[in-house]
Structures are given as C-alpha cells and as structure tokens.
Amino acid sequence: xxxxxxxxxxxxxxxxxxxxxxxxxxxxxxxxxxxxxxxxxxxxxxxxxxxxxxxxxxxxxxxxxxxxxxxxxxxxxxxxxxxxxxxxxxxxxxxxxxxxxxxxxxxxx
Amino acid sequence: xxxxxxxxxxxxxxxxxxxxxxxxxxxxxxxxxxxxxxxxxxxxxxxxxxxxxxxxxxxxxxxxxxxxxxxxxxxxxxxxxxxxxxxxxxxxxxxxxxxxxxxxxxxxxxxxxxxxxxxxxxxxxxxxxxxxxxxxxxxxxxxxxxxxxxxxxxxxxxxxxxxxxxxxxxxxxxxxxxxxxxxxxxxxxxxxxxxxxxxxxxxxxxxxxxxxxxxxxxxxxxxxxxxxxxxxxxxxxxxxxxxxxxxxxxxxxxxxxxxxxxxxxxxxxxxxxxxxxxxxxxxxxxxxxxxxxxxxxxxxxxxxxxxxxxxxxxxxxxxxxxxxxxxxxxxxxxxxxxxxxxxxxxxxxxxxxxxxxxxxxxxxxxxxxxxxxxxxxxxxxxxxxxxxxxxxxxxxxxxxxxxxxxxxxxxxxxxxxxxxxxxxxxxxxxxxxxxxxxxxxxxxxxxxxxxxxxxxxxxxxxxxxxxxxxxxxxxxxxxxxxxxxxxxxxxxxxxxxxxxxxxxxxxxxxxxxxxxxxxxxxxxxxxxxxxxxxx
Ligand SMILES: Cc1cc2nc3c(=O)[nH]c(=O)nc-3n(C[C@H](O)[C@H](O)[C@H](O)COP(=O)(O)OP(=O)(O)OC[C@H]3O[C@@H](n4cnc5c(N)ncnc54)[C@H](O)[C@@H]3O)c2cc1C
Ligand code: SF4
Ligand code: SF4
Numbered sequence: 351x352x353x354x355x356x357x358x359x360x361x362x363x364x365x366x367x368x369x370x371x372x373x374x375x376x377x378x379x380x381x382x383x384x385x386x387x388x389x390x391x392x393x394x395x396x397x398x399x400x401x402x403x404x405x406x407x408x409x410x411x412x413x414x415x416x417x418x419x420x421x422x423x424x425x426x427x428x429x430x431x432x433x434x435x436x437x438x439x440x441x442x443x444x445x446x447x448x449x450x451x452x453x454x455x456x457x458x459x
Numbered sequence: 460x461x462x463x464x465x466x467x468x469x470x471x472x473x474x475x476x477x478x479x480x481x482x483x484x485x486x487x488x489x490x491x492x493x494x495x496x497x498x499x500x501x502x503x504x505x506x507x508x509x510x511x512x513x514x515x516x517x518x519x520x521x522x523x524x525x526x527x528x529x530x531x532x533x534x535x536x537x538x539x540x541x542x543x544x545x546x547x548x549x550x551x552x553x554x555x556x557x558x559x560x561x562x563x564x565x566x567x568x569x570x571x572x573x574x575x576x577x578x579x580x581x582x583x584x585x586x587x588x589x590x591x592x593x594x595x596x597x598x599x600x601x602x603x604x605x606x607x608x609x610x611x612x613x614x615x616x617x618x619x620x621x622x623x624x625x626x627x628x629x630x631x632x633x634x635x636x637x638x639x640x641x642x643x644x645x646x647x648x649x650x651x652x653x654x655x656x657x658x659x660x661x662x663x664x665x666x667x668x669x670x671x672x673x674x675x676x677x678x679x680x681x682x683x684x685x686x687x688x689x690x691x692x693x694x695x696x697x698x699x700x701x702x703x704x705x706x707x708x709x710x711x712x713x714x715x716x717x718x719x720x721x722x723x724x725x726x727x728x729x730x731x732x733x734x735x736x737x738x739x740x741x742x743x744x745x746x747x748x749x750x751x752x753x754x755x756x757x758x759x760x761x762x763x764x765x766x767x768x769x770x771x772x773x774x775x776x777x778x779x780x781x782x783x784x785x786x787x788x789x790x791x792x793x794x795x796x797x798x799x800x801x802x803x804x805x806x807x808x809x810x811x812x813x814x815x816x817x818x819x820x821x822x823x824x825x826x827x828x829x830x831x832x833x834x835x836x837x838x839x840x841x842x843x844x845x846x847x848x849x850x851x852x853x854x855x856x857x858x859x860x861x862x863x864x865x866x867x868x869x870x871x872x873x874x875x876x877x878x879x880x881x882x883x884x885x886x887x888x889x890x891x892x893x894x895x896x897x898x899x900x901x902x903x904x905x906x907x908x909x910x911x912x913x914x915x916x917x918x919x920x921x922x923x924x925x926x927x928x929x930x931x932x933x934x935x936x937x938x939x940x941x942x943x944x945x946x947x948x949x950x951x952x953x954x955x956x957x958x959x960x961x962x963x964x965x966x967x968x969x970x971x972x973x974x975x976x977x978x979x980x981x982x983x984x985x986x987x988x989x990x991x992x993x994x
Binding site for chain 1: 561563576578581710717718732
C-alpha cells in the first residue's frame, strides 16, 4: 500500500493562505483554496480531487493543471510529488463531441 | 477495421523517423497526427540546429521536418493528418477521431511518439489573456505569422525560453526581460549571448509575482526571492508588457501509454510520467514502443535517433529484420545518441554546477548569470589566430565557451581554420596553421551565432567586424548606426561596410561594420538608427 493511501495520516487543519483565490484549473475554474480544502476533506489522490471538484475534467483534460494539482496535494500531505499517482487515463483522451463519439465507423473485416 | 504492421501515434521527429525505418524494412505503416501539418515541434523551429552533420546540425528545424516527410513518403508510409488518437485498447487496437467519425485501426506493433505539453506556473493574474506558453508564441509567429504581442516578458531561461525570445525579437516584438527562478541561465550560453547583445536583461533568482490587467495583461511585476521562496521586499520591478511568455518546462504526454497498461514511472529528470522502456524504446508490453519526448524530454536530434531505434526494434519484433541486422544497426545509432549525451548539458548533468570545461578552463560566470562574456573571460577562451590571410588581417573569433554537442563550424571551414575534433562537445579551436579567407561560411553555419570575423587593421584607426544578422530590414552598405557591446550597451557609431546574403548562408545574412580599432573585441552587434530612436 502506498503511504498516500494512509487515511489515518494527520495533516492538520485547513489554514487559509493569501493566494487561495488563484485559479488552478482554468477550464473548470477551481481555485487553490478549493483544492486545499478538498484535501483536508480527505481527498488524498489526484483522482479523488477530480471527482470531488472536477479539477482536470474540463476541455484540456488536466493537461494544464494536472501537475499543479499534484504538487498542491503533495505539499499539503507533506510528501514528494513522485509518490502520488497521476489521474487515470482513459479514452477518449481528448474532448470529443458526443455526436462524434457515437458516430463510430464500423466496418467488418 | 483497417490493419497495419505498425501504427505510429504522432508525426513529430520521433514518429516520422520510426515510421521511415520500419517502412524501409518492408512494414506497412500508418502514422496518425492530430495536427493539420506533420512534423510536430519541428515545423515551428526556424532556427539552425545543434549537433553534428549526422544529427542534421546547422539545418533549420522546419527543413529537417520537410526532409523527414519526403523520406516517409518515399518509404510508403501512410500519414493521416487531423487524426486524433483518442484511445488505445488490448491487442494493439486504436480509436482515431478523423473528421466527424471515430474509426478503429489495428496493428501488430505500435509506437507512441506523442511528444510533450508545456508546463504552467501560477501567479496572481496568470489566467489573463496575454499569458501564453512559449511554444504557443512560437506557433503563432512561425506557423501562422501572427505577432503574439508588442512587449513581452519571458519566464524561463532554458533553451526554449532563449530560442523563443530571440524569435520574438525577429518577429518585431520587444523582449523587456528574461526571468528565471534558478540562479543560473539554464540554456546554452551561445543562445543567451544572442539575446544579451540586443540589450535584453536577465533577472535570475526572480519570479513573477503578479500580472496586471483586468481584461488582458497590461503589466507584470517580478521580484527576487529568498531561500523560502518568499519575495524579498524592495526587489520588485515592474514592466509594462502586453504579453507574458512561460517557458517553464515540458511534460510528456504519456496518457496513451498509461491507458495501454504500460508500467509507468514518475521521473522528474525525464519530465514527469514516463513509461519504463528498454534502450530501444520497448515498454513493458511486448510490441508497444515509446520514442521521443513522450519517454523523456530531450531534443529533436535525440528524438530522431530514438525513433529510428524503436522503428528497427518493431521491425525485428515482427521478423521484418533479422536479429543480427537489428543489433548492428542499433549499435551505430547508439554511438550517435551517445555523442549527443555528452558535455555540460547532458541529461546526466542536469542540475549540477559545472565549474570547468572539459578542457579545464574555468567557465564564465558572467555568461551564466548575465548572458554574456565579460572582457576578463576573453583571455581564457578567445584565441587570437596569429596567422591571418596575407592580404588582409581577417580572422575568426569564436565565442563558444561551453561543452555543447555541436560542430558545424568545423565542417564549414574548408580552409581548416576551425577544429572541434572527434568529441563534438569539445570547444572549437582556431588552427593557427591555416589561413582565413574571410569567406564567412563559419559564421553562417554556427547555430549559436557565436562566430565573428575581426580585422583589427581594416583602416588606420578602424577595425571591421563581420557578424550574423538575422533581422529585417537588412542594413544597407554605407548606412550608419550604433555598435552594441556583448551586453547590448551602445559603444558609438558603426558604419555598415558590407552586407552579404549568399544562398549558402541559408538566410543568415552577414553584416560587416566599421568601428574604432579599440572596439574590435567589444562591439558584437549593430543597431540601426531608426530602432534606437524608437526606444
Ligand atoms: C522552442 C523550442 C526549441 C527547440 N529547439 C531545439 C533544437 O534547437 N534542437 C533540438 O534538437 N531540439 C529542439 N527542441 C526540442 C524538440 O522540438 C523536441 O524534443 C522534439 O520535437 C520531440 O519530438 P517528438 O517527435 O517526440 O515530439 P513532437 O515533435 O512534439 O511531436 C509529437 C506529435 O504527436 C502528435 N500527437 C500528440 N498526441 C496525439 C494524439 N493523441 N493523436 C494524434 N497525434 C498526437 C502531436 O500533434 C505532434 O505532432 C526545441 C523545442 C522547443 C519547444
Ligand atoms: S571565414 Fe571562411 S576561411 Fe575564415 S574561418 Fe570562417 S569558414 Fe574558415
Ligand atoms: S562555434 Fe561551433 S560548436 Fe560553437 S555553437 Fe557555433 S557551430 Fe556550434
């Protein structure tokens, strides 16, 4: 088990910071403060933050904020970023309109 | 569903090189790229590349891209453009968005060469329009012919930040400052020197604290910071700019590899999440390879070699190439790759401070901190050739003082005046036994624009200096402007006595200025009078 999944870890209480209003995920407009608060709510992985706040689920699919979110979690948990798993990658890896995604060209050979 | 022997995702230098090698072995190859133009990063790179002849040194990036494309075409590679690979599944099946449809393709081997994406940093105002990635700036300028802004501040002094700063100036933008959080300039000294002699200041151990503006960027504040990364009060500097360019590193776009189930590692030295690969790019899944920036941020030159290696490995995997032929050809490529991985900027030297060159000469601290050689550095590095042409006193002065993998200057001089030797990272030396004709080929071939021709005895009391000048409009013979020092300080009047723009110079015009003899070793750039008046 990775130490990051140790839910009994005490990370202290949330203390607001001066730059908490800075936007981290620009696609979904999620701020640094919201992400830090979420970590204190118990979201210890990039995937959990994604599901909880939608950070990294917008148009760029976390291309811009993925690393930033990871670093925020690492700092809050007091671990090095490499220890954290990145978000799951799954198809489609680029945003696709539903009408295109549904328009699968099926040719049988 | 269409089937291929090999599917390559990404038509950058790595992907195209892989496809070419595989197709030449007889494989049926498809390459998918989400861009409208193939070539990946190469198509925005208008500068001359480093390396040696076999690495396509002194050739401009986009030209290398064009050559790769022609080779791919000739080898029978099918290149699909505007084709985004959205997913990868078991048994080497990929899902590709082409136009308004999703199409499945299948292959027996897959090479992922999707390159990298730019990193961002956050500061107050970083989401304002006008804050852009350096790569984005390059795309706007060099692919679409659009100026990203008028006045630009660049954050990041690695090669990307340095190269893009120079290109911004070429496009007619004013670069007000280069800022980096590190205490030293990260990229090649020769790239930094090109910018410093245009008068651009470097601010190291500084970072952006705030971008001003309500609807778009109107200014930026930077500050020096202490060891706790807190801004030091009183060090704030403000610049009026409309654009802030970020060149703070790249991250591999390795999502497809992760999706495929490859064993991944987080390796900060390689840029982030990368697949675990063998030296030929084979991942933990047999038949699935990774090449180029996606498996570790490097350069186009190494991406091409890595691509070729994985192309050959894929061919051998399917039996299109015998094991013994594979080994032989891979060994050659490894030698080429190793020659790139030497010197001060080798992947293994990242983050280390280098005090001396391989030759044992103390490196210029000024070059690392301010972007230019100090007069006191010249003694150690700049070697005055004794033997000059009988009819004129012209001789080359080479201001290339770091061990970088580069040697086109040596090949350029047919007179044998310049020697780099077998190790391409060695510092170029001037051979006293040969005499210089002043042909200028070395200046034009130098990717770092670090060679000058100097004639101390041009006329009584005057010296002539020939320098590379990749700016428009080209000065005219007889015109007078200002001579600038290595740090971009005005030294006095310079008269243009010659402008050469031969085809062999490949768009690096050579401008010769006449300056007082005392400035022979200090004047290194020319500023037209109109430009000086505008500022
Ligand atoms: C400003 C700048 C200056 C540089 N200067 C030099 C230099 O002087 N010398 C040097 O050697 N190197 C230089 N480099 C580095 C060099 O450009 C890169 O290392 C090199 O391009 C990496 O090649 P690649 O094939 O791995 O990736 P890329 O060139 O990035 O190509 C990747 C391709 O994959 C495509 N792609 C990505 N995802 C998908 C998907 N899901 N579906 C379909 N297609 C996809 C992309 O559209 C792209 O075309 C420079 C880089 C920059 C940014
Ligand atoms: S000017 Fe010509 S002859 Fe002189 S060093 Fe350069 S390439 Fe050689
Ligand atoms: S002087 Fe030679 S080695 Fe140095 S940058 Fe120029 S071409 Fe490369």
